Structures are given as structure tokens and as C-alpha cells.
Amino acid sequence: MIITDTHTHLYSDAFDEDRAEVMQRTLDAGVSRLFIPAIDSTYTASMLQLEKDYPKHVFLMMGLHPTHVKENYKEELEHVVKMLASHKFYAVGEIGIDLYWDKSTLAIQQDAFRQQIKLAKACKLPIVIHCREAFDEIFQILEEEKANDLHGIFHCFSGTLEQAHQAISYNMKLGIGGVATFKNGKIDQFLKAIDLKHIVLETDSPYLAPKPYRGKRNESSYILNVVEKLSEIYKVSEQKIADITTENSKAVFGI
Structure with missing residues (x-):
């Protein structure tokens, strides 16, 4: 069984003490494709080292995370442009709007x-969207920028069924992770109404660990708990969940 984690911050300092062990557990669990989102320029060197250490399993994105859009954001965007021109990346991400911390x-x-959406279009790359308390603001820009060749993932989707359909209408897959296993996560209540062809798996590790690890450090091997939950929701085998979501990830990232 090949499982794809479309969103993991494996370069995070949360893994500095045992990254090799975490990676071994991940591979042992069948999670052999890891897509790594960027945050800002201070993490680039760590991301490139991770790719160098695990070239068959790690696939990088480049972008500026919305919570790291500060006064110097234009310099940060210049870094994104420079990196995209000089290195192979598989998406522009994670990008978006976050109004939880700072409106x-x-x-x-x-x-x-x-x-960054315009940059993704120019580079013919998908986008990976971070949205927190900003669905209306995100959708407004997606409506302005929509195009047949613009596609990607709505990372850590936690909206309503209506918002799910709206995200899908912009050629976005829904990134589903640990939240689907939470009692108060809500998305498990309507997820079956969304065709599996629109779903990809993710952990967002080291954040948002699924049950029974909620509140602890997340890691990619825990995606098995998400696969199990989706198997229950869709009433299909875990193998089928893994197969379909991995094929969906290939459709997004081209690999």
C-alpha cells in the first residue's frame, strides 16, 4: 500500500532530535511520498537538506506562508521567485490568508x-492553500484569478459542505487529515457527500495529530489513522482510500 502525505513540515525543529526515526516509521507504514510546504526563507536550507537526505520520498514546494507575511514580504517573495527559477519544486505553497492570528x-x-497565484500560473505549478478564518477572502481572490490551468489543494480543509463544493469548483482537491478524526471536527459529518476523487491525504505534521494522538506531536506515520477513518466514512477498503488519494496527489503534483 502506497500512501501519500501531501503536507508535512518534516524539517520542523520538532523533529530535530529523532527525524531519522520518524522517517523510518513513516516508510515502514507505507507512507512513501511526502510533499513538503514552505514557510519562509529561513527554512529553505533545511528543506533542501531534507530533499538531499531522502531524494526518493521528499518533494518540495516553495512559497511564503500567510502568517509569515510581514513588512519584508516583498523581499520574501523575491526569494520565492529566485528559488523557483533555480530549483525543481512541485507546487507553490503553502500560500493563502490567515486571519486567526493577525487581521x-x-x-x-x-x-x-x-x-504567488500569478507566479504559479507562470511556472505552471499547482498551489497549496492555507486558509484560517478567511474562506470569503480566499474565494474572492480565487474567483479573480481562476483559470483552466490553475489547480491545487485546499490544505487542511475545515469548512462546510458548501465551502467544500466551492473550493472544488476552483479545481482544488481537499486536503484531509487529523481533523476528520476529531469529535468536534464536523467535516466527518458530510465528507461522504464529497466524491473521493476530490480528496488527498495530509498530516500537517507536527501539527493536528489524529486520534488517538490528538494534542501530541504529529508525524506522517499517523496518517494511517486518517486512512482508517476515511475507510469507515466511505465504506471502502483502506487500500482503496490509499490508492485513490495517491492517484489524486499525482494529478495535482504531476509525480
Whole structure:
């Protein structure tokens, strides 16, 4: 069984003490494809080292995370442009809008999001969207920028069924992870109404660990708990969940 984790921050310092062991558990669990989102330029060297250490399993994205859109965001975007021109990446991400932590940066978050969507179009790459308390703002920009060749993943989807359909209408897959296993996660209540062809798996490790690890450090091997939950929801085998979601990830990233 080949499982794809479409979103893991394996370069995080949360793994500095035991990254090799975490990776071995991941591979032993059948999770052999790991897509790594960027945050800002301070993490680039760690990401490149991770790719060097695990070239058959690690696939990198490049982008500026919305919570790291600060006064210097134009310099950060220049770094994104430079990296995309000099190295192979599989998506522009994670990008988007986050109004949970700081609403005062909305205008520059919107600008950074728009610019990175345009960059993805120019580079013919998918986008991976981070959205927190900002569905309306995200959808407004997606509506402005929509195009037949613009596609990607709505990472860590936690919206309503209506918002799920709207995200899908913009050629986005829904990134489903640990939240689907939470009692108060809500998405498990309507997920079956979404065709599996629109779903990809993710962990967002070291964050959002699924039950029974909720509140602890997440890791890619725990995606098995998400596979199990989706198998229950869709009433199909875990193998089928793994197969379909991995094929969906290939459709997004081209590999």
C-alpha cells in the first residue's frame, strides 16, 4: 500500500532530535511520498537538506506562508521567485490568508496570495492553500484569478459542505487529515457527500495529530489513522482510500 502525505513540515525543529526515526516509521507504514510546504526563507536550507537526505520520498514546494507575511514580504517573495527559477519544486505553497492570528496584515496577505497565484500560473505549478478564518477572502481572490490551468489543494480543509463544493469548483482537491478524526471536527459529518476523487491525504505534521494522538506531536506515520477513518466514512477498503488519494496527489503534483 502506497500512501501519500501531501503536507508535512518534516524539517520542523520538532523533529530535530529523532527525524531519522520518524522517517523510518513513516516508510515502514507505507507512507512513501511526502510533499513538503514552505514557510519562509529561513527554512529553505533545511528543506533542501531534507530533499538531499531522502531524494526518493521528499518533494518540495516553495512559497511564503500567510502568517509569515510581514513588512519584508516583498523581499520574501523575491526569494520565492529566485528559488523557483533555480530549483525543481512541485507546487507553490503553502500560500493563502490567515486571519486567526493577525487581521491587521490582511491587505499584504491578499497581495502576497495574488502574486504567488500569478507566479504559479507562470511556472505552471499547482498551489497549496492555507486558509484560517478567511474562506470569503480566499474565494474572492480565487474567483479573480481562476483559470483552466490553475489547480491545487485546499490544505487542511475545515469548512462546510458548501465551502467544500466551492473550493472544488476552483479545481482544488481537499486536503484531509487529523481533523476528520476529531469529535468536534464536523467535516466527518458530510465528507461522504464529497466524491473521493476530490480528496488527498495530509498530516500537517507536527501539527493536528489524529486520534488517538490528538494534542501530541504529529508525524506522517499517523496518517494511517486518517486512512482508517476515511475507510469507515466511505465504506471502502483502506487500500482503496490509499490508492485513490495517491492517484489524486499525482494529478495535482504531476509525480
